[in-house]
Amino acid sequence: MPAITLTINNDLISARQGQTLLEVAREHGIEIPTLCHLDGLEAMGGCRLCLVELQGSSRPVPSCVTRAAEGMVVTTHSDKLVEYRKMLVELLLAERTHTCSICVQNNNCELQTLAAKLGIDHVRFDYLNQQLPMDASRERFALDHNRCVLCLRCVRVCDAVEGAHTWDVRGRGSTSRIVADLDRPWGTSTSCTDCGKCVQLCPTGALFKKGATVGEMRKERSFLNRILERRRLAAQGGTP
Amino acid sequence: MNRVELAELAEAVTAQQQSCRMRLLVCCGTPCVAAGSQAVVAALRERLAALGHPADLELVGTGCQGPCSRGPLLTVLRPGQPEQVWQKCTPELAVSILEAELQQSAFPDTNLLPADWPFFRCQTRLVLANSGRIDPENLEQYIARGGYDGLAQVLHEMIPDQVCDSVVQSGLRGRGGGGYPTGLKWQLVRKSSGSRKFIVANGDEGDPGAYMDRSLMESDPHRILEGMAIAGYAIGAEQGYIYVRGEYPVAAQRLRKAIRDAERAGLLGSRVLDSSFSFRIDIRIGAGAFVCGEETALLASIMGRRGQPRIRPPYPAEAGLWGCPTLINNVETFGNIPAIFSIGPQAFNAIGNGKSRGTKVFALCGEVVNNGLIEVPMGIPLREIVFEIGGGLANGAAFKAAQTGGPSGGCIPAEKLDTPVDYENLQALGSIMGSGGLIVMGEQSCMVDVARFFMEFCLDESCGKCVPCRTGTVEIYRLLSRICNGSASQRDLQTLEQLCQMVKDTSLCGLGAAAPNPVLSTLRWFRAEYETHVNERRCPAGVCSMDELPLHLLGEQLLQRIAALRCDGEGY
Amino acid sequence: MSRLRLATAWLGGCSGCHMSFLDLGEQLIEISDALELVYGPLVDAKEFPEEVDVALIEGAVANFENLELLQQIRNRSKLLISFGDCAITGNVTSLRNFFSVDDLLTAVYHAGPGSAPRSDEADQVLPELLPRVLPLHQVVEVDAYIPGCPPDPERIMAALSALLQGQTVQLSEEQRTFG
Numbered sequence: 001m002p003a004i005t006l007t008i009n010n011d012l013i014s015a016r017q018g019q020t021l022l023e024v025a026r027e028h029g030i031e032i033p034t035l036c037h038l039d040g041l042e043a044m045g046g047c048r049l050c051l052v053e054l055q056g057s058s059r060p061v062p063s064c065v066t067r068a069a070e071g072m073v074v075t076t077h078s079d080k081l082v083e084y085r086k087m088l089v090e091l092l093l094a095e096r097t098h099t100c101s102i103c104v105q106n107n108n109c110e111l112q113t114l115a116a117k118l119g120i121d122h123v124r125f126d127y128l129n130q131q132l133p134m135d136a137s138r139e140r141f142a143l144d145h146n147r148c149v150l151c152l153r154c155v156r157v158c159d160a161v162e163g164a165h166t167w168d169v170r171g172r173g174s175t176s177r178i179v180a181d182l183d184r185p186w187g188t189s190t191s192c193t194d195c196g197k198c199v200q201l202c203p204t205g206a207l208f209k210k211g212a213t214v215g216e217m218r219k220e221r222s223f224l225n226r227i228l229e230r231r232r233l234a235a236q237g238g239t240p
Numbered sequence: 241m242n243r244v245e246l247a248e249l250a251e252a253v254t255a256q257q258q259s260c261r262m263r264l265l266v267c268c269g270t271p272c273v274a275a276g277s278q279a280v281v282a283a284l285r286e287r288l289a290a291l292g293h294p295a296d297l298e299l300v301g302t303g304c305q306g307p308c309s310r311g312p313l314l315t316v317l318r319p320g321q322p323e324q325v326w327q328k329c330t331p332e333l334a335v336s337i338l339e340a341e342l343q344q345s346a347f348p349d350t351n352l353l354p355a356d357w358p359f360f361r362c363q364t365r366l367v368l369a370n371s372g373r374i375d376p377e378n379l380e381q382y383i384a385r386g387g388y389d390g391l392a393q394v395l396h397e398m399i400p401d402q403v404c405d406s407v408v409q410s411g412l413r414g415r416g417g418g419g420y421p422t423g424l425k426w427q428l429v430r431k432s433s434g435s436r437k438f439i440v441a442n443g444d445e446g447d448p449g450a451y452m453d454r455s456l457m458e459s460d461p462h463r464i465l466e467g468m469a470i471a472g473y474a475i476g477a478e479q480g481y482i483y484v485r486g487e488y489p490v491a492a493q494r495l496r497k498a499i500r501d502a503e504r505a506g507l508l509g510s511r512v513l514d515s516s517f518s519f520r521i522d523i524r525i526g527a528g529a530f531v532c533g534e535e536t537a538l539l540a541s542i543m544g545r546r547g548q549p550r551i552r553p554p555y556p557a558e559a560g561l562w563g564c565p566t567l568i569n570n571v572e573t574f575g576n577i578p579a580i581f582s583i584g585p586q587a588f589n590a591i592g593n594g595k596s597r598g599t600k601v602f603a604l605c606g607e608v609v610n611n612g613l614i615e616v617p618m619g620i621p622l623r624e625i626v627f628e629i630g631g632g633l634a635n636g637a638a639f640k641a642a643q644t645g646g647p648s649g650g651c652i653p654a655e656k657l658d659t660p661v662d663y664e665n666l667q668a669l670g671s672i673m674g675s676g677g678l679i680v681m682g683e684q685s686c687m688v689d690v691a692r693f694f695m696e697f698c699l700d701e702s703c704g705k706c707v708p709c710r711t712g713t714v715e716i717y718r719l720l721s722r723i724c725n726g727s728a729s730q731r732d733l734q735t736l737e738q739l740c741q742m743v744k745d746t747s748l749c750g751l752g753a754a755a756p757n758p759v760l761s762t763l764r765w766f767r768a769e770y771e772t773h774v775n776e777r778r779c780p781a782g783v784c785s786m787d788e789l790p791l792h793l794l795g796e797q798l799l800q801r802i803a804a805l806r807c808d809g810e811g812y
Numbered sequence: 813m814s815r816l817r818l819a820t821a822w823l824g825g826c827s828g829c830h831m832s833f834l835d836l837g838e839q840l841i842e843i844s845d846a847l848e849l850v851y852g853p854l855v856d857a858k859e860f861p862e863e864v865d866v867a868l869i870e871g872a873v874a875n876f877e878n879l880e881l882l883q884q885i886r887n888r889s890k891l892l893i894s895f896g897d898c899a900i901t902g903n904v905t906s907l908r909n910f911f912s913v914d915d916l917l918t919a920v921y922h923a924g925p926g927s928a929p930r931s932d933e934a935d936q937v938l939p940e941l942l943p944r945v946l947p948l949h950q951v952v953e954v955d956a957y958i959p960g961c962p963p964d965p966e967r968i969m970a971a972l973s974a975l976l977q978g979q980t981v982q983l984s985e986e987q988r989t990f991g
Contacts, residue, residue: 059753083738095710095711099904121957122947128714149707150710
C-alpha cells in the first residue's frame with residue numbers, strides 16, 4: 001500500500017493510502033472525540049465531533065470519512081474546533097433527558113465521559129424537556145428514548161453485522177426516534193434475534209439490559225472487531 | 241418521427257396558428273385557476289361552440305403567464321396586431337372581447353394592461369418562453385415553438401463532447417441554488433467511468449414563497465424532458481428520473497402525459513428521432529420532505545431509502561443512483577438547455593453579468609404590487625425588479641428588505657437596492673441566489689420575526705441525521721422566540737451568534753449549513769432591531785408580542801416588591 | 813487576614829449536596845480557621861447577609877421563593893457557585909418539567925392521597941411554582957460549577973481549596989462528571 005505524507009497539527013505524519021484522517025490521527029496518539037463512529041461500522045458522519053480543519057477547505061471536514069491525502073494540512077484541536085465540540089455535546093445534553101444521577105449507565109457512559117473530557121460543567125442551551133416513552137416490552141433488554149443520542153450504532157450493527165435490520169429511524173429532525181420493525185414494540189419484533197449487539201454498542205443508557213441497577217451497566221464492545229476479523233479471515237479462505 | 245417530420249410538423253402547426261384571426265390565451269396556471277380562470281375558459285368555449293367552432297378562432301388554456309396576483313389573465317393574439325393582455329378577466333369580459341372581434345368593434349379597455357407595462361417589458365424570457373404561450377398538455381404547440389429542435393440538432397450534428405462544450409460555453413450555472421457550472425458537471429459525469437449512468441431532474445422545490453419549478457413543470461413540461469434528453473445524450477445515459485415534489489400533483493400529471501406523448505411521437509424512448517440514442521424518463525414523487533431537495537437525500541429517496549443526505553464525496557457525478565455516475569440538475573437548469581441550443585451558446589452567454597450568465601426565474605412575492613413569476617437577465621439591479629417589474633410596494637409602503645433564497649438565504653436591505661442580482665453579488669451581501677424565491681418586505685415586517693419564521697421551517701424540515709442541524713436549529717429557534725417575546729438577555733444574543741456560526745460550519749449537508757443564514761443576514765443588516773428587542777424590550781415594527789420578562793428582571797422586580805412591602809411595615 | 817465569608821443555600825434540591833459538604837468531616841475543622849460560614853441550612857442566620865465572598869448554591873430554581881433568594885444572593889455575593897447537578901442541570905428537580913404546573917399540583921395534592929387547599933389558599937402556604945424548573949445559570953450569572961449528584965467531598969474540597977488560595981475553581985476531568 002503506497003505511503004503518503006501529511007501534516008497534522010504541524011507534525012509531518014506518514015499514512016497509508018485509503019486511511020481516514022481519524023485512523024491516522026489515532027495511530028499517532030492524537031485523540032479526536034467521536035460518538036457515532038465505531039471501528040467496524042460504516043461511518044455515518046452524524047455527530048460531527050470528529051470534525052477537523054483542513055487547509056484549503058472553507059468548512060471543517062469529518063475525519064471519520066475524509067481520506068488522508070498527500071500533502072494535506074490538518075488541524076485537529078484549534079480553539080474553534082474545541083469550542084464547537086463543546087457546543088455539540090451541550091446540544092446533545094439539552095436535547096433529551098440525560099439525568100445522569102438516575103441513569104442505569106451512570107459512570108459507564110460515553111456521553112458523560114465525553115462531556116467531562118471536553119470540559120463541559122454546564123449546558124448553555126435550554127433543556128428541551130422532551131418527554132419520551134420507554135420500551136421495556138422485550139424480555140431481556142429495554143430502550144429508553146430519553147437517553148438516545150441518535151448515533152445509529154444500533155441501526156448499523158443490526159443491519160450490517162447481525163443482518164437482522166430490526167432497528168431503523170422514524171420521524172425527522174428532533175422528533176426522530178429509533179424504531180423496531182417499522183415501529184412496533186420491541187417485544188413484538190419478529191426480526192430481533194436478542195443478540196444484544198445493539199445494547200453493547202449503545203454509547204449511553206438508551207439500550208440496556210433489564211435488571212441492571214444504576215451505574216451497573218457495563219458494556220462490552222470487543223466482540224465487534226472479533227466478529228469482523230473472523231469474517232475477514234473466512235472471506236480470505238482461512239479458518240475462522 | 242424523424243428530424244424532417246419534426247420540422248414539417250412545426251411548420252404546419254405554425255401555419256395553422258397564423259391563419260387564425262384571433263387566438264385567446266387564458267392563463268390556467270394555479271394562481272389564475274384559483275382566481276377563476278376556468279370559468280373564463282368555460283364561457284369562451286361555450287360561445288365558440290355556439291358559433292360552431294370557427295377554425296380561425298382558437299382558445300388555448302395556457303400555463304403561467306406571469307403576473308399571478310392579477311389573474312385570471314387573458315392574452316389576445318391577432319396577426320399583424322400587438323398582443324393585448326387583460327387582467328382580472330371575468331367570463332363576461334372575455335366573451336365581450338370575443339364579440340368585439342366578431343363584430344369588428346373596439347375592444348373593451350376595462351382591465352386592459354398597458355402595452356409597454358414594465359412587468360413584461362423588463363423581462364427576458366428564455367426558460368419561460370413558452371409558459372403562458374402554449375397548452376402545456378399539447379406536444380404540437382411545443383413543437384411549433386421550436387420544441388425538440390435542439391434535441392434533433394444535438395443528435396444529428398454533434399458528438400456528446402461537443403454538447404458538453406456548448407453548455408460550458410453558454411456559462412450556465414445550476415439554477416437550484418448551488419450555482420455550480422452546469423457544463424463542468426456534465427463533463428465530469430461524461431468522464432466518470434461506469435457502464436450505466438443516470439440523469440436526475442430535481443423538481444423538489446420547497447422554499448417558502450418559491451414556485452418557479454412548479455410553474456415550469458406545469459406550464460412547459462416538454463422543455464424539461466428535452467433538456468434531460470440532451471443531457472442524456474451528452475453524458476451517455478439512457479435513463480432519467482424527474483423527482484417531483486408530492487405537493488405538486490398537477491406538475492406530475494402533466495409531466496406524465498408529456499412523457500407519454502413524447503414517447504409516442506418518437507421523441508423519447510428507443511431510437512429517439514430515428515437516431516441510435518435511446519432515452520427513457522420516469523417520474524418519482526417525493527413524500528413531503530424539504531431535505532429531499534438536497535441531492536444525496538433525493539437520490540436516496542429515488543432508490544427507495546430514507547431521504548437523508550450522506551457525506552460527499554463521493555459526489556453523485558462519481559457515485560449516485562445505485563453507485564452509478566449520476567447527473568443531477570434542477571428542472572430550471574434543464575429548462576435552460578433547449579434555450580441554449582435554440583439561440584446558441586454564444587448568444588446565451590451574451591446575456592448576464594460577470595460569472596452569472598443567462599437569465600433567472602424568480603417568484604416575486606411579498607408586499608410588492610405585482611406578485612408573480614418573472615424571468616430577468618442575470619445582473620439586473622434589484623431596484624428594477626422591485627420597483628419596475630414589481631411596481632413598488634403595495635400601499636406606497638417603504639421598502640425594507642428583499643429576502644432571497646428562502647430558508648437558506650438572507651435579506652438585502654434598502655441601501656443595497658442597486659446591487660446587480662447575480663450569484664456573486666448576492667453572496668457578497670450574505671444572501672444567495674437560491675432557487676428563486678424573492679420576498680419583498682416593507683416597514684411592517686420585523687426582521688427578528690422573519691428570521692424566526694425561517695428557523696421554524698428549518699427545524700421542522702431537518703432530517704435529524706446530524707446534531708447541529710437537528711438540535712441546533714431548535715435552540716436557535718428558542719433563542720429567537722425569547723427575543724421576540726421580550727425575555728432575552730444580551731447573553732442570549734451572544735449565544736445566538738455563536739450557535740449560528742457553529743451550525744453553519746458543522747452541519748452535514750446544505751440544509752443545516754444554510755439554516756442560520758436568515759439569522760446571520762438579518763443580524764448583519766438589522767442588528768439594531770435585535771438590540772432594541774433585547775435592550776429596550778420593544779419591537780420597532782410592532783410585530784412581536786414582547787409579553788414576557790427576562791428572568792433576572794423578574795427576580796429584581798420581586799425583590800423590589802418585597803422591599804416596598806417592608807417599608808410599609810406589612811412584612812412578607 | 814480576614815476569613816472567607818462562605819454562604820450556602822438550598823433551593824430546589826434534596827439537601828444531598830449539603831450532606832456531602834458535611835462529609836468533609838474533619839477537614840471542615842481544618843479549614844474553619846480560614847473560612848466563616850455566614851448563612852445556610854447548617855447555620856442559624858435568618859436573612860442572607862451582605863458582603864458574602866462565596867455562595868455555594870444547591871438545588872434548581874423551582875419556585876418564586878427560590879428566584880427571589882437567588883437574586884438576593886447574586887446581589888450580595890462576590891462569587892456564586894452552582895453546587896451539584898440540580899443547580900447546574902435541573903437534574904431530578906427538573907423532571908417535573910414534563911408536566912404543566914396545574915397538572916402537577918392536581919396530581920400531587922388533589923388526585924393523590926390526602927387533601928390540600930385549592931390554588932388561592934395554597935399560594936398563602938406554598939411558594940408559587942415557576943412554569944419550569946431552571947438551572948441557576950439561566951437566571952443569574954454563575955461563576956463556577958461543581959457537578960455531581962451529589963458532588964463528592966473531594967470535589968468540594970478541591971473547589972474550596974482553590975477559593976481559599978484565591979484561585980478560580982478548575983476541577984479535573986474526573987471531578988467534573990455529572991451524576
